[in-house]
Structure formats: structure tokens, C-alpha cells
Amino acid sequence: MSLAMSREDxxxxxxxxxxxxxRDFVVEAxxxxxxxxxxxxxxxxxxPGGTVSGPSMFGLADVSVYAMILARKxxxxxxxxxxxxLDFLRKPEGGKDxxxxxxxxxxxxxxxxxxxxxYSEWSDKPAARATMTYSLPPxxxxxxxxx
Amino acid sequence: MSLAMSREDxxxxxxxxxxxxxRDFVVEAxxxxxxxxxxxxxxxxxxPGGTVSGPSMFGLADVSVYAMILARKxxxxxxxxxxxxLDFLRKPEGGKDxxxxxxxxxxxxxxxxxxxxxYSEWSDKPAARATMTYSLPPxxxxxxxxx
Amino acid sequence: MSLAMSREDxxxxxxxxxxxxxRDFVVEAxxxxxxxxxxxxxxxxxxPGGTVSGPSMFGLADVSVYAMILARKxxxxxxxxxxxxLDFLRKPEGGKDxxxxxxxxxxxxxxxxxxxxxYSEWSDKPAARATMTYSLPPxxxxxxxxx
Amino acid sequence: MSLAMSREDxxxxxxxxxxxxxRDFVVEAxxxxxxxxxxxxxxxxxxPGGTVSGPSMFGLADVSVYAMILARKxxxxxxxxxxxxLDFLRKPEGGKDxxxxxxxxxxxxxxxxxxxxxYSEWSDKPAARATMTYSLPPxxxxxxxxx
Numbered sequence: 001m002s003l004a005m006s007r008e009d010x011x012x013x014x015x016x017x018x019x020x021x022x023r024d025f026v027v028e029a030x031x032x033x034x035x036x037x038x039x040x041x042x043x044x045x046x047x048p049g050g051t052v053s054g055p056s057m058f059g060l061a062d063v064s065v066y067a068m069i070l071a072r073k074x075x076x077x078x079x080x081x082x083x084x085x086l087d088f089l090r091k092p093e094g095g096k097d098x099x100x101x102x103x104x105x106x107x108x109x110x111x112x113x114x115x116x117x118x119y120s121e122w123s124d125k126p127a128a129r130a131t132m133t134y135s136l137p138p139x140x141x142x143x144x145x146x147x
Numbered sequence: 148m149s150l151a152m153s154r155e156d157x158x159x160x161x162x163x164x165x166x167x168x169x170r171d172f173v174v175e176a177x178x179x180x181x182x183x184x185x186x187x188x189x190x191x192x193x194x195p196g197g198t199v200s201g202p203s204m205f206g207l208a209d210v211s212v213y214a215m216i217l218a219r220k221x222x223x224x225x226x227x228x229x230x231x232x233l234d235f236l237r238k239p240e241g242g243k244d245x246x247x248x249x250x251x252x253x254x255x256x257x258x259x260x261x262x263x264x265x266y267s268e269w270s271d272k273p274a275a276r277a278t279m280t281y282s283l284p285p286x287x288x289x290x291x292x293x294x
Numbered sequence: 295m296s297l298a299m300s301r302e303d304x305x306x307x308x309x310x311x312x313x314x315x316x317r318d319f320v321v322e323a324x325x326x327x328x329x330x331x332x333x334x335x336x337x338x339x340x341x342p343g344g345t346v347s348g349p350s351m352f353g354l355a356d357v358s359v360y361a362m363i364l365a366r367k368x369x370x371x372x373x374x375x376x377x378x379x380l381d382f383l384r385k386p387e388g389g390k391d392x393x394x395x396x397x398x399x400x401x402x403x404x405x406x407x408x409x410x411x412x413y414s415e416w417s418d419k420p421a422a423r424a425t426m427t428y429s430l431p432p433x434x435x436x437x438x439x440x441x
Numbered sequence: 442m443s444l445a446m447s448r449e450d451x452x453x454x455x456x457x458x459x460x461x462x463x464r465d466f467v468v469e470a471x472x473x474x475x476x477x478x479x480x481x482x483x484x485x486x487x488x489p490g491g492t493v494s495g496p497s498m499f500g501l502a503d504v505s506v507y508a509m510i511l512a513r514k515x516x517x518x519x520x521x522x523x524x525x526x527l528d529f530l531r532k533p534e535g536g537k538d539x540x541x542x543x544x545x546x547x548x549x550x551x552x553x554x555x556x557x558x559x560y561s562e563w564s565d566k567p568a569a570r571a572t573m574t575y576s577l578p579p580x581x582x583x584x585x586x587x588x
Contacts, residue, residue: 055202085526232379
């Protein structure tokens with residue numbers, strides 16, 4: 001088991017494939033089993049009241065698991081989210097970035113599953129928990145990943 | 148069982164509380180048990196390849212269930228998403244709005260649960276399915292809703 | 295789109311493959327898109343207080359979606375549950391069978407997704423809601439279905 | 442933060458409230474944040490082919506989180522499962538007990554959320570992952586917990 005991409009490769013690749021949103025996300029740490037991803041919180045991620053929005057936390061969890069799959073399988077790999085579950089546990093703290101800690105629970109031939117805890121920076125109590133399942137297509141077409 | 152807000156009241160209220168995103172959403176239909184909500188798809192909702200992004204579909208499901216709760220409980224009601232599950236079933240069609248059809252499965256004293264099917268406009272096969280749970284705080288503070 | 299198995303074929307086949315539990319389940323109705331399955335509630339399905347247990351409702355949802363896949367794909371088909379989400383909405387009524395109404399939302403090459411509402415018999419308010427995802431292996435080995 | 446019940450108290454209490462199934466479950470370890478629970482696998486937990494069934498793993502996850510809540514809140518506490526999500530990752534190994542490792546992610550006034558990884562004994566790769574949400578009723582009635 002080893003990594004197909006380094007942290008630097010991964011950041012460069014995310015920059016290419018997500019030109020609109022790449023500045024939102026920073027890979028803070030990466031090893032064979034886990035990744036730490038930062039969401040650089042800006043106004044567009046907020047709900048009224050200054051809380052980070054649900055869709056922003058969904059996006060952070062989704063990108064974290066996707067990046068972990070890329071890091072293991074390499075940049076040519078296609079993967080499509082097929083399932084997600086999220087629990088919102090505590091109100092995120094205003095004015096702080098969010099940090100996702102993701103473990104890859106399974107990386108099979110056709111399915112990958114990753115588990116994510118999301119924290120307001122410096123907090124030790126999670127604001128949210130997520131699990132994302134990705135379908136990994138056997139052949140080289142994105143449509144194939146939808147199973 | 149009756150509605151506390153009409154479709155027009157609801158649209159006006161969403162406009163007030165979600166100033167940044169209210170133009171994304173249109174309440175197409177509303178009755179005691181269900182709501183139909185349109186996501187007006189624009190560039191910022193898209194992933195590379197022209198597909199509507201996961202966070203955008205999450206947001207559509209979330210707003211649909213929230214609006215249904217408001218319609219039943221009235222505008223003073225506070226509600227916080229505590230749990231969501233989504234299944235992504237088919238690739239959304241490029242260049243089309245998305246239509247969410249939401250049923251309220253439960254509206255209890257402290258929890259509400261809604262079920263959502265999301266379609267590309269004019270399609271009869273769902274692109275995604277979602278369930279959202281909201282915590283309804285007994286007292287008048289948003290923080291209370293986090294349980 | 296048509297059925298590979300009739301209601302009678304399906305009941306006979308469930309009898310063969312689930313010898314321990316086949317008497318728990320009765321296929322009440324079946325068409326191309328949906329199935330109605332009864333759980334014949336007995337003491338072993340109950341929790342203290344006379345409520346039908348969570349594992350029994352999980353099992354009912356799981357069998358319903360599995361039977362729907364069999365009915366469409368035929369008896370040789372292998373399928374393994376990969377994901378489930380359940381919401382428990384209301385306390386089941388004591389001394390009543392439970393009725394699951396299942397729709398197949400997707401039957402793809404490698405994944406199938408079904409949605410289930412579970413009622414106490416004669417009740418019109420659901421006791422639970424479930425979604426189950428099955429992996430459908432390309433080749434003839436059960437292990438393959440785990441992806 | 443401290444425990445309201447010791448491991449021995451907890452086992453004795455589970456024996457009282459779950460007379461039918463208490464022998465299935467053994468509390469292997471317990472601290473303020475986590476519990477390890479064993480499912481003593483017998484024939485009735487198996488599917489054809491010798492695999493531990495989905496409902497048995499659901500039950501193990503459910504009991505683990507419930508026991509963790511009891512250990513923290515004490516034996517008078519009422520709690521009702523309102524939501525669960527499970528991912529089945531690998532086929533359980535035949536003839537082995539299953540071990541659930543549960544962390545309590547949140548123990549609020551009205552909701553508790555626990556995360557569970559389930560292993561075949563001695564395996565270091567999880568067979569399943571689960572999250573369970575419990576509603577904690579303010580007053581002393583089980584019905585109240587359904588929110």
C-alpha cells in the first residue's frame with residue numbers, strides 16, 4: 001500500500017480539475033490511510049448568523065474523500081459520489097476555518113468508502129460527521145461510475 | 148392540519164432570511180404534506196463537465212424540507228438540520244433546472260423528517276434521493292435546536 | 295422493463311434461500327417498480343414493551359429491496375447490501391404485522407437502490423423509512439459484490 | 442464528565458431490560474467516551490453461507506450506542522433510536538464473534554450520536570460502519586422520545 005500522489009501533486013491536480021473552488025481547499029496532511037483538509041471559510045460559505053452552511057460542510061467532506069481516493073489510485077482515476085450521510089453535531093464557530101479529518105475505510109475494486117469528522121479550527125469537538133461512498137468505474141468513462 | 152404560510156408568504160420569507168441565495172430557489176407548488184422546489188441552475192452550481200454539483204443538490208434538498216417545515220409551523224419557527232442521507236442515482240442533465248419533490252414524513256414536537264426526490268426538469272427518473280432530519284427547539288434560540 | 299419472476303416464484307425462491315426466516319415474510323403485491331412485503335410479527339421480533347425491534351424493521355426493509363431486485367433480475371442474481379439508512383418515525387403498534395412498501399429507484403449495472411416506507415398494518419402514518427443500496431456483482435461470486 | 446454506571450452495572454442492567462438477547466452481548470471495555478461490545482455469534486445470527494446477517498450487525502451497533510448512553514446518563518434514562526446509517530464494507534468471517542468499537546460523538550440534552558466500527562474478531566479491517574442517533578426525552582415517557 002502506498003500513495004500514488006504526494007500532497008503537492010494532489011494540490012496541483014485539484015487546482016486543475018476544480019478551477020472554481022480550488023482556493024477553498026488546502027491539503028494539510030496526507031498519509032496512506034488518511035487526509036486532513038482545510039476549508040478556507042469565506043462569506044459565500046456562511047448562512048445568516050455567521051454559521052458555515054450545510055452545503056459547504058457537505059462539499060468539504062466530499063472533496064476530502066475524493067482527494068484521498070485520488071492520492072491512492074492516481075490522477076487518471078474516475079470516481080462518482082453515490083451515497084452520503086451527514087450528522088450535524090454542533091454549531092460551527094464563526095470566523096474560523098473548518099478542518100476535515102478523513103479516514104479511508106475501504107478502497108475496493110468498485111466502491112470506496114471514507115469517514116470524515118469536521119471541526120472548527122482549534123476545537124476538539126466535531127461540528128459534523130460524514131460518510132461518503134464513491135463508485136469507481138472499471139472503464140474510462142465518468143458515466144460508468146453511476147453503476 | 149393546515150398551512151401556516153401560503154406559497155407567496157413562503158417565497159417572501161425565504162427572500163428575507165436567505166438574501167444571498169433566494170434567487171436560486173422557487174417554490175413551484177405547496178400543500179399540507181408536500182412541496183415542489185426548483186433550483187434555478189447557474190454556473191456556480193456546476194461541476195466540471197456541466198453536471199450539477201453534490202453540494203448544490205444537498206442545498207436544494209435542505210431548503211425544500213426547511214421550507215415545508217416553515218409552511219406548516221410558521222415563520223417564527225427555528226429548525227436546525229441534524230441528519231441527512233443522500234443517494235446520487237443518475238447524472239443530472241446539463242443545462243436544466245432541478246426539481247425537488249418533498250414529502251413531510253413526520254412533524255413532531257422536537258423532530259421533523261422530510262423525504263426528497265430530485266429530478267432534472269422534465270425527467271421522470273430521479274437524479275438523487277435525500278432524507279433530512281430537523282431538530283425543532285422548544286424555546287426561542289437557534290442554539291437550542293442542536294439538542 | 296418486465297418482471298423476471300412472478301410473486302409465486304419469488305415466494306418459493308425466498309423459501310429456498312432463507313429457510314430460517316421465510317415464514318416471517320409474505321410478498322403481498324408486486325409489479326415492475328414496487329413490492330409490498332409483510333412482516334408476520336411474532337414474539338422474537340419484539341423489544342420489551344411490545345414494540346417491533348429495530349433489527350426486525352431493518353430486516354424487513356432489506357428483504358423487501360432484495361426481493362424487488364430478484365423479481366427484476368431473476369433468481370441467479372447475486373446482490374449484497376452495501377449501504378442502508380433508516381429513520382424511525384413513530385412507535386410501531388403492538389400486536390400488528392408490519393407492511394413495507396418499496397420502490398426501486400435505480401437498477402443499474404453495478405448498483406441498485408430501493409426506498410421503503412414501513413407501516414403498522416392499517417396505519418397510514420409510517421413507523422419507519424429506509425433506503426438500501428445493493429452492489430450487483432458482474433461475475434458469479436458473492437464475494438465480488440462487496441466491490 | 443464521568444460514568445454513571447460501571448461495566449458490571451451496565452451488564453447487569455442489560456440483562457434485566459433485554460432478557461431475550463442479553464447473552465448475545467458482552468461489554469468488553471468501557472470508558473467515558475467509548476465502549477467495546479462483543480456479539481457472541483450463534484446460528485441465529487447467520488445468513489445462508491455462514492455470514493453474520495445485516496440485522497445482527499444493526500442490532501450490535503444499536504445496543505453499543507444505547508449502552509454507551511446508559512453508562513453516561515444512568516439507568517433511568519430513556520432513549521429511542523431515531524436514525525441510523527450503516528455501510529457494509531467486507532464480508533464478516535465465518536465462525537467468529539463480532540466486535541463493535543463505539544465512540545460517543547455527542548451527548549446533548551435531546552439528541553445523542555454514536556459512531557461504530559464493527560470487526561470480525563482479530564481482524565483489523567472493519568466489516569461495517571454505523572452511526573446511530575438517539576432521541577433523549579425530556580420527561581419520563583418512552584413515547585416522548587419519538588419527538
